[in-house]
Amino acid sequence: MLARIRSGTVVGIQSVPVRVEVHLGSGLPAISVVGLPNGAVREGKDRVRAALGSIGFRIPPRRITVNLAPADLRKDGSGLDLPLAVGLMVGAGALPQAALEGVALVGELGLEGHLRPVRGALAVARGVRPSGAHTLIVPRQNGAEAAAADPHLTVLGADSLEEVVGHLLGEVEIPRVHPRCPQEAIWETRPDEDLADVRGQPAARRALEVAAAGGHNLLLAGPPGSGKTMLARRLPGILPALAPSEALDVTSIHSVAGLLREGSGLMGSRPFRAPHHSISRTGMVGGGSPIRPGEITLAHQGVLFLDELPEFGRSTLEALRQPLEGGEISVVRARERVRFPARFTLMAAMNPCPCGYLGHPERPCTCDPGQVARYRSRVSGPVQDRIDLQVEVPPVPYRDLRGSGGEESSEVVRARVRAARRLQGERLGPDRVNAGMSSGEVRRLVELSPEAEGFLERASQRFHLSARGVHRVLKVARTLADLAGAVQVGRAEVAEALQYRLPGGIR
Ligand SMILES: Nc1ncnc2c1ncn2[C@@H]1O[C@H](COP(=O)(O)OP(=O)(O)OP(=O)(O)O)[C@@H](O)[C@H]1O
Ligand SMILES: [Mg+2]
Ligand SMILES: [Zn+2]
Incomplete structure (x- = not known):
């Protein structure tokens, strides 16, 4: 007798339906699993045997073949335990196949038959209805995230194999998990990191606002203690909340990485990732076995903050080039290639x-020119080239630091960012920002005043701007005009955008 049970696995953050087929044949008692199971799936056999034993079910002493379809896809993780256990019971005639009509299952089993949460439950849940099922049974701890996937999917959160079997036999009812509202946005959870705390630094504050408004990359350079780290940590607080369509992908990523808090539904706030400079290339871009997303993917639709940029490994920084250009990364493992989204600021x-004191008004720099050149060359040209906004953060004069002048709060800046993003959405489509414009869009949608046109032409000749350089200046200038609520880009916007590209002390 052949049992067929629906389940799913995750490739990257994409859901792939998996069918667990259990066949009981004649021959020496043994269980063999075919269809590219990895270590965790093979070990599942022992957990499944113990869990079935705990509810008093003995696996028939037959020759049992378990096929995981599609056969050519490598299956990671322990989520196939539950469908395998249920499949063995159906194969042995202890559960009717009809009870599994339209039902998919995922979950790891403990030896005593309790269900343990799995990574990527949200990602799996997104693929269930497209594959033709209407109900998904998951471990209770995964219920909230799975329910966020699709309002028309019935998600049941179970505690044990016994409960699942009872439900399938119609003896008990597992409660349905209802989707919850997204968590409130980030500024309500981080009142301790407000822009009102930053004294002075008007240029850096402006650049932060421009970065938030148009999604442009930003580099702050300056002496120790001038407030660079402090400013950077305040970027998420002026970004708008995630749009619902973005929240699904972002939450799926965190679910696959095992970073979602238990019982949490869709994430509402943008991620802020600040990896230490000792991070490996794999930690940054993803990889390993089983393959996991890296920091750039965890920062998708949010902020990747690299403090002390030249201290990062060269190959780690070089690996950022592809995602900075294309908004995604492909990670190769053995013969497989997995794509992860990685669109971050x-x-x-x-x-x-x-x-640290080169260019400081009072303290002398003790470095020789060779040291300075080597230090800067660690951040290669191609990476620097992709940072549209480069700003110097000078030391704060004592008078500014102690002054009582009210600095603008994050809330005030956020309102301007939101207005500028609304204009971009109308021009480019929902949730898109200027930094993501294609070169065709730059040509069609960035309208310059005649004066600005002439000014840019002269400047690009004088500073030998590459074609990419010109495009990047135009994107930033478009954001500056959006912040000003202007239809046309004027000379002032072009001049300000150029200045972010060619700051005196940095290059
Ligand atoms: N502009 C500022 N307004 C208010 N406080 C500031 C400012 N700049 C620095 N500080 C104070 O100094 C501390 C150190 O600042 P921060 O860590 O941001 O400096 P940094 O520029 O990142 O220095 P480093 O180059 O050493 O990393 C802050 O925690 C804050 O208390
Ligand atoms: Mg710092
Ligand atoms: Zn120095």
């Missing part, structure tokens, strides 16, 4: 030189 901070 890069926020970086650095000192101008190893001692």
Whole structure:
């Protein structure tokens, strides 16, 4: 007798339906699993045997073949335990196949038959209805995230194999999990990191606002203690909340990485990732076995903050080039290639030189020119080239630091960011920002005044701007005009955008 049970697995963050087929034949008692199971899936056999034993079910002493379809897809993780256990019971005639009509299952089993949460439950849940099922049974801890996937999917959160079997036999009813509202946005959870706390630094504050408004990458350079780290940490607080369509992908990523808090539904706030400079290339871009997303993917639709930029490994920084250009990364493992989304705003901070005081108005720099050049060359041209906004953060004069002048709060800045993003959405489509414009869109949608046109032409000749450089200046200028509520880009916007590209002390 052949049992067929629906389940699913995750490739990258994409859901792939998996069918667990159990066949009981004649021959020496044994269970063999075919269809590219990985270690965790093979070990599942022992957990399944113990869990079935705990509810008093003995696996028939027959020759049992378990086929995981599609056969050519490598299956990771322990989520196939539950469908395998149920499949063995159906195969042995202890459960009717009809009870599994339209039902998919995923979950890891403990030895005593309790269900344990799995990674990627939200991602799996997104693929269930498209594959033709209407109900998904998951471990209770995964219920909230799975229910967020699709309002028309019935999600049941179970505690044990016994409960699942009872439900399928119609003896008990597992309660349905209802989707919850997204969590409130980030500024309500981080009142301790407000822009009102930053004294002075008008240029850096402006650049932060421009970065938030248009999604542009930003580099802050300045001496120790000038407030670079402090400013960077305040970027998420001026970004708008995630749109519902973005929240599904972002939450799926965190679910696959095992970083979702238990019982939490869709994420509402944008991620802010600040990996230490000792991070490996794999930690940054993803990889390993089983394959996991890296920091750039965890920062998708949010902020990747690289503090002390030149201290990061060269190959780690070089690996950022592809995602900075295309908004995704493909990670290769053995013969497989997995794509992860990685559309983030890069926020970086650095000192101008190893001692930190080059260009400081009072303190002398103790570095020789060779040291300074080596330090800067660690951040390669191609990476720097992709940072549209480069700003110097000078030391704060004592008078500014102690002054009582009210600095603008994050809330006030956020309102301007939101208005500028609304204009971009109308022009480019929902939830898109200027930094993501294609070159065709730049040509069609960035309208310059005649004066601005002439000014840009002269500047690009004088500063030998590459074609990419010109495009990037135009994107930033478009954001500056959006912040001003202007239809046309004027000379003032072009001049300000150029200045972010060619700051005196940085290059
Ligand atoms: N502009 C500022 N307004 C208010 N406080 C500031 C400002 N700049 C620095 N500070 C104070 O100094 C501390 C150190 O600032 P921060 O860590 O941001 O400096 P940094 O520029 O990142 O320095 P480093 O180059 O050493 O990393 C802050 O926690 C804050 O208390
Ligand atoms: Mg710092
Ligand atoms: Zn120095």
